[in-house]
Structure formats: structure tokens, C-alpha cells
Amino acid sequence: MNLKIAVLPGDGIGPEVILQAKKALYAIAEVYNHEFVFEDALMGAVAIDKTGNPLPEQTLNLCLNTDAVLLGAIGDPKYDNNPNAKVRPEQGLLKLRKELGLFANIRPIKPYKALIEASPLKREIIEGADFTIFRELTGGAYFGAKTLNDEGTHASDLCEYTEEEITRIAHLAFKSAQKRRKKLTMVDKANVLETSRLWRKVVQKVSESYPDVKLDFLFVDNAAMQLILNPKQFDVILTENLFGDILSDEASVITGSIGLLPSVSLGEKNALFEPIHGSYPQAKGKNIANPIASILAAALLLEHFGLTKEANVIYKAVEKAIEYKVVTVDLKPDSKFGTNEVGEFVSNFI
Amino acid sequence: MNLKIAVLPGDGIGPEVILQAKKALYAIAEVYNHEFVFEDALMGAVAIDKTGNPLPEQTLNLCLNTDAVLLGAIGDPKYDNNPNAKVRPEQGLLKLRKELGLFANIRPIKPYKALIEASPLKREIIEGADFTIFRELTGGAYFGAKTLNDEGTHASDLCEYTEEEITRIAHLAFKSAQKRRKKLTMVDKANVLETSRLWRKVVQKVSESYPDVKLDFLFVDNAAMQLILNPKQFDVILTENLFGDILSDEASVITGSIGLLPSVSLGEKNALFEPIHGSYPQAKGKNIANPIASILAAALLLEHFGLTKEANVIYKAVEKAIEYKVVTVDLKPDSKFGTNEVGEFVSNFI
Numbered sequence: 291m292n293l294k295i296a297v298l299p300g301d302g303i304g305p306e307v308i309l310q311a312k313k314a315l316y317a318i319a320e321v322y323n324h325e326f327v328f329e330d331a332l333m334g335a336v337a338i339d340k341t342g343n344p345l346p347e348q349t350l351n352l353c354l355n356t357d358a359v360l361l362g363a364i365g366d367p368k369y370d371n372n373p374n375a376k377v378r379p380e381q382g383l384l385k386l387r388k389e390l391g392l393f394a395n396i397r398p399i400k401p402y403k404a405l406i407e408a409s410p411l412k413r414e415i416i417e418g419a420d421f422t423i424f425r426e427l428t429g430g431a432y433f434g435a436k437t438l439n440d441e442g443t444h445a446s447d448l449c450e451y452t453e454e455e456i457t458r459i460a461h462l463a464f465k466s467a468q469k470r471r472k473k474l475t476m477v478d479k480a481n482v483l484e485t486s487r488l489w490r491k492v493v494q495k496v497s498e499s500y501p502d503v504k505l506d507f508l509f510v511d512n513a514a515m516q517l518i519l520n521p522k523q524f525d526v527i528l529t530e531n532l533f534g535d536i537l538s539d540e541a542s543v544i545t546g547s548i549g550l551l552p553s554v555s556l557g558e559k560n561a562l563f564e565p566i567h568g569s570y571p572q573a574k575g576k577n578i579a580n581p582i583a584s585i586l587a588a589a590l591l592l593e594h595f596g597l598t599k600e601a602n603v604i605y606k607a608v609e610k611a612i613e614y615k616v617v618t619v620d621l622k623p624d625s626k627f628g629t630n631e632v633g634e635f636v637s638n639f640i
Numbered sequence: 641m642n643l644k645i646a647v648l649p650g651d652g653i654g655p656e657v658i659l660q661a662k663k664a665l666y667a668i669a670e671v672y673n674h675e676f677v678f679e680d681a682l683m684g685a686v687a688i689d690k691t692g693n694p695l696p697e698q699t700l701n702l703c704l705n706t707d708a709v710l711l712g713a714i715g716d717p718k719y720d721n722n723p724n725a726k727v728r729p730e731q732g733l734l735k736l737r738k739e740l741g742l743f744a745n746i747r748p749i750k751p752y753k754a755l756i757e758a759s760p761l762k763r764e765i766i767e768g769a770d771f772t773i774f775r776e777l778t779g780g781a782y783f784g785a786k787t788l789n790d791e792g793t794h795a796s797d798l799c800e801y802t803e804e805e806i807t808r809i810a811h812l813a814f815k816s817a818q819k820r821r822k823k824l825t826m827v828d829k830a831n832v833l834e835t836s837r838l839w840r841k842v843v844q845k846v847s848e849s850y851p852d853v854k855l856d857f858l859f860v861d862n863a864a865m866q867l868i869l870n871p872k873q874f875d876v877i878l879t880e881n882l883f884g885d886i887l888s889d890e891a892s893v894i895t896g897s898i899g900l901l902p903s904v905s906l907g908e909k910n911a912l913f914e915p916i917h918g919s920y921p922q923a924k925g926k927n928i929a930n931p932i933a934s935i936l937a938a939a940l941l942l943e944h945f946g947l948t949k950e951a952n953v954i955y956k957a958v959e960k961a962i963e964y965k966v967v968t969v970d971l972k973p974d975s976k977f978g979t980n981e982v983g984e985f986v987s988n989f990i
């Protein structure tokens with residue numbers, strides 16, 4: 291298979307971990323006779339530094355015209371702690387999501403057997419947990435109108451949703467539930483928010499087309515608690531953008547490290563693959579960042595194009611790395627292995 | 641001391657647990673020679689059923705003219721799953737918060753020694769954790785304009801904040817931090833939301849008056865993760881309404897049961913005390929609901945009026961109940977004790 295892949299290493303540890311994902315994909319291409327062409331481009335703080343724009347036109351065009359996008363991470367504290375900054379790295383990512391129409395962010399959560407002990411949660415709570423979060427990605431408060439008055443004393447964010455936006459991701463989530471344990475949990479705050487009530491109504495309607503899937507509802511405050519009290523109760527979780535942001539990071543604790551979780555963001559035509567962790571600027575250049583989430587993002591990419599066998603080899607390689615404890619310090623505090631060594635292990639295994 | 645206390649038992653298990661809180665307060669009044677006058681009033685689904693209004697005028701007037709309000713819980717699934725319901729129990733609570741100007745909700749989180757094993761988190765993660773969440777309670781998306789178009793296909797919620805709203809709760813939180821371990825963590829989503837950037841700016845400004853308090857910032861997605869990974873890092877957490885709703889319920893898992901956590905909501909003149917759990921309709925009337933959160937809400941009430949000795953007796957009684965395992969099934973699955981028995985134990989201890 292020929293694939294053209296746009297690579298956006300981004301900020302902080304992004305470039306280091308993405309390098310390991312590329313190494314894995316190169317190894318796959320060689321062994322299985324594919325041709326993967328990578329083209330790197332700027333996004334995030336690095337793009338602001340070089341061009342003034344967090345998502346340069348060139349990067350956007352590249353992403354629109356490739357088969358897939360592989361993203362590292364973006365974000366830089368020099369913008370976070372400056373409430374007056376007019377341009378921010380995150381604007382690049384949000385614009386990219388919007389322009390590529392990536393309306394569904396999908397994050398599978400499943401602990402690795404060999405890592406059960408690395409989780410802050412007790413073994414009996416997480417063993418057997420296996421669920422997927424469907425987070426709406428191009429709507430809600432992320433994209434609604436924002437205001438700040440001239441005196442800088444009043445601010446607002448508008449959260450908006452339309453039936454259509456809810457319907458399309460709901461179908462994806464129900465279809466996924468049909469292939470899994472046939473349970474879908476809608477998370478919202480319908481006792482307070484109008485948008486949540488719309489979500490509830492539309493999801494109830496969509497559910498009529500999936501009579502074999504059991505639908506239930508949880509308020510987001512309760513969901514934040516249930517994820518930790520009893521994660522095994524979940525199969526597919528469906529939620530809006532901001533709730534999904536919070537809950538999917540929270541759910542990462544089930545696996546012991548956020549450094550293990552990839553996600554895919556899907557649109558009608560485009561797909562973006564990334565680790566769910568941030569740019570972790572404190573670790574930049576130290577060869578300590580965990581590359582597994584990025585490597586697994588590459589595996590999700592392969593799966594997306596039907597290269598299941600190839601993806602499985604990567605999953606296997608990652609499992610072995612974990613089993614042999616060729617892991618970074620987030621998983622084993624006294625580990626002697628760094629970002630590079632873990633990446634080498636995986637690509638050599640392939 | 642003479643205190644007039646408005647009691648709003650509310651829905652579901654509210655009346656049962658509130659009864660135990662009242663019993664504890666009666667016992668305190670007798671032993672320590674106080675006069676507590678209770679007046680019950682309707683709020684929530686029960687108020688809708690009887691008057692059509694989730695917060696009848698009479699209830700509001702009572703609350704405005706008492707020293708304190710003691711609340712059970714409100715909410716009923718018959719409204720939750722009906723996105724078209726025009727009147728909802730929660731409207732009563734939100735209106736009460738607004739009318740009483742209860743802008744700060746304060747939830748202390750600290751695991752009981754005897755209950756460390758009841759938490760889904762590992763002992764080493766939670767032992768020693770001790771923090772307080774300051775949640776803004778009368779602003780944000782809870783109270784902003786809501787819209788739904790006529791076709792029912794587009795909905796919106798507006799999240800708004802003013803400098804003044806942020807300033808007043810920030811002062812409370814910083815003052816609390818000064819009396820504690822002098823660390824304040826502001827939780828927001830300043831990389832995306834305009835209101836969060838206003839929060840960050842205003843809190844930075846307020847912090848100048850508290851040079852002895854160390855201020856740091858966390859994005860809400862990261863905070864949801866850190867609460868579980870390492871709750872000991874927190875001292876005082878300050879956040880807006882909806883984030884506070886989610887994070888404080890999430891944080892309850894640290895103590896092993898949401899049935900143990902009380903909260904106080906403060907305004908300039910008024911104060912409301914309640915368990916943080918919901919109305920738990922499935923348990924209604926079964927004598928299985930944990931009354932401890934309500935009893936501790938009563939203790940917070942005593943503390944609020946300077947009755948520290950009396951409050952401490954209640955804390956002691958609760959600790960003993962837990963130590964002797966006179967607890968409900970949420971804490972001990974094979975327990976023979978119910979709501980009533982736990983309440984009796986506490987009031988007899990006093």
C-alpha cells in the first residue's frame with residue numbers, strides 16, 4: 291500500500307516521540323512491502339515561533355491532501371501563563387480539527403496486563419476494564435463565540451450544538467457498540483445544560499436504529515466518579531467536546547500512564563492520529579518521554595487503512611517491550627531505558 | 641446559642657438522611673444547652689409535585705430569614721430522562737443558590753483512616769491526602785442564557801464570568817490556603833476558553849495580596865488525572881462552577897464513598913449545608929442510604945457558627961461509627977446497619 295502521511299511533530303516532547311512512531315512505520319513498510327511517504331510540517335508553538343501562525347497555510351494544505359496526519363503534541367507554557375497572548379499553539383490544533391472536519395475523537399482504554407500494578411487504582415477495579423470514549427471534537431465551547439469586554443472584566447464562551455453534529459458522532463458510537471458489548475453510555479449534564487438536553491434527545495432518537503445496543507445516561511459529575519469506582523461497567527462512552535476532554539484524560543489513569551494512550555480523530559474524509567498526552571515541556575530533549583502512545587497512534591493509523599496484520603505486529607511489539615520492562619521512567623521509576631531505546635526495541639521487534 | 645435552621649429534605653433519600661442530621665443536632669442542643677429551631681420546607685421534585693414550583697416562594701422566604709439552611713438532596717429520574725420537561729427539581733436548587741447569593745461551595749476531602757481500604761485507589765496514593773475544593777457556585781454555564789430553537793435542532797449554553805465574581809471567591813480560597821499548607825491550585829481551561837483566561841488573570845491579581853501562598857495552574861483535563869494519580873499534591877483547589885461540579889464528585893472516590901462528604905455553600909449573609917451526594921432514588925425508603933455526609937453537614941454548620949467543640953463531638957462520633965463498623969452497605973457490603981442505626985449510634989454517642 292502507498293500512503294502519504296503528514297507528520298506534525300509539534301512542541302515539547304512531540305518531535306522525540308513522533309520519531310519513534312516513524313521508525314516503527316518505516317520498519318513495517320520494509321517488512322511488509324508498503325510505501326509510506328512522510329512529509330513533516332509545522333504546527334503549534336514551533337509554528338508560531340517560525341511563521342507567526344500556529345497552523346501555517348502550507349501545513350493545512352498538506353494535511354488536506356494526504357491520506358493521514360500523524361501528530362506529536364502541541365503547547366508551550368509561555369502561552370499558557372500569558373492570558374493576554376493573542377496567538378496560541380492550541381489555535382492551530384483546533385483550526386486543524388475544524389478544517390479537516392475531524393468530528394469524532396476516539397480513545398480506547400484498556401489496561402495492559404503487565405502494567406496493572408502501575409495504576410493508582412487497585413487491581414480488582416481495573417482488571418478487565420475495556421471501553422472506548424467517543425468525544426465530539428468540532429463543536430461545543432471549543433468553537434463557540436468568545437467575548438472579552440474592553441475593560442477585560444467580563445468574559446464569555448458559548449457552547450453550541452446542532453442535531454446534525456450530534457447525530458453523526460452518535461451513529462459512529464452506536465456502530466462501535468454493536469461490534470463490542472452493545473452498551474452505550476451517554477454522558478452529559480442534562481439537569482442543567484440545554485445543549486445536554488439536545489444531546490439526550492438526539493441520542494435517544496438515533497438509538498432507535500440500534501435496538502440491540504443498550505443505551506443509558508450518566509451526568510458528567512457522576513461519570514467522573516464512576517470511571518474510577520467501577521470502570522468495568524463501561525463499553526462505549528459518548529460525550530460532547532469538553533466533557534470528553536476531561537473524562538478521557540481522567541480515564542488514562544486506568545492504564546497506569548497517559549504515555550500509553552493513542553487516539554484517532556475522524557472526519558468524513560480525513561483522519562488524524564496522535565498520542566493523547568500533551569507536550570510535556572519539562573521532559574523535552576531529555577530522552578525520558580514515553581513514546582508508546584505515539585507508536586500506538588501509528589498502529590491505529592495502520593488499522594484505519596485495513597493493515598490489521600501490520601497493526602497487530604506493533605501491538606505485539608509494545609506488549610513485549612512492556613513485558614520485558616523496556617519502558618520509560620513513568621512506568622518504571624528506576625528504568626535505564628529512554629524514549630529512543632523503547633522506540634528501537636519496537637522497531638527491531640518488527 | 642439560638643439558631644433557626646431551614647430544613648429542605650428534598651427528594652429520594654434526602655428526607656431519611658436529613659432526619660439523622662437533625663437527630664445529631666437535637667442531641668448537641670440538649671447536651672450543650674443550645675436552642676435549635678428547625679423549620680421544614682419543600683424544594684425539588686417533591687415541591688413540584690405538591691406546588692408546581694421547585695422552589696416555592698414560601699421556601700425561599702424561609703431560607704432568606706433563617707440562620708442557615710440544611711439540605712438533603714434533590715433530583716428525580718422522571719425529569720432527567722424527559723428532555724422536554726419544562727420544570728425540573730434542579731431549577732429549585734439553582735434558584736436558591738442564586739437568591740441566597742451562595743457563591744462559594746467548599747468541599748473538604750480527606751480520607752478516614754479506618755476507611756482507606758474502601759477506596760478504589762491504593763493506600764499509598766491516598767494516605768495523607770487532605771485538600772479542599774473551592775467551587776464557584778452562582779456563575780458560569782449554570783446561569784448563563786440558554787437557547788433552543790423552535791425546531792429543537794440547535795441548542796446553546798452561555799458561560800459567563802465577571803472579574804468581581806472571580807475576585808470574591810478567590811479571596812476566600814487564598815485565605816483558606818493561608819490557614820492550611822499555603823498552596824492554591826487554580827484549575828481552568830485557559831488554553832481554550834476565554835472565561836478561563838479571565839479567571840487566570842484575576843486570580844493572578846488577587847494572589848498579589850497573598851504572597852505567602854504559592855499559586856499554580858492546571859488545565860482541567862490534567863487536573864482530572866492528577867486528582868487520581870497524586871491527590872497529595874493538592875492543598876486548596878479553586879475552580880469555576882462546572883469544573884468544580886465534576887472534580888469534586890471525582891475527588892470523592894479518594895474517601896471511598898461519596899456518602900461521607902458534606903459541603904458548605906457560602907454567601908455574604910447566608911450559608912447552606914448539604915451532603916454532596918445526590919437523591920439516589922433507587923435507595924429511597926430502604927434504610928440503606930449512608931447518613932454520614934448529612935451528619936457531617938450538620939457538623940460544618942456548627943463550625944460555621946463557632947461551635948467548634950460541638951462540631952468536634954460529631955466528628956468523633958462519626959469516626960467511632962466507622963471504627964466500630966457501624967456503617968451502611970456502601971462502606972461494608974455485608975453490614976447489618978442501616979441509615980437509622982448509624983444515625984442512632986451518632987446521636988447516642990453525643
Ligand SMILES: CC(C)[C@H](C(=O)O)[C@@H](O)C(=O)O
Nearest residue numbers: 364365380383535831832861
Ligand atoms: C491541547 C488542547 C487544546 C487539547 C484539547 O483540549 O482538546 C488537548 O487537551 C486534547 O485533548 O487533545
Ligand SMILES: CC(C)[C@H](C(=O)O)[C@@H](O)C(=O)O
Nearest residue numbers: 481482511714715730733885
Ligand atoms: C443537582 C445538580 C444541579 C448539582 C450541580 O450540578 O450543581 C449537583 O450535582 C451538585 O453538585 O450540587
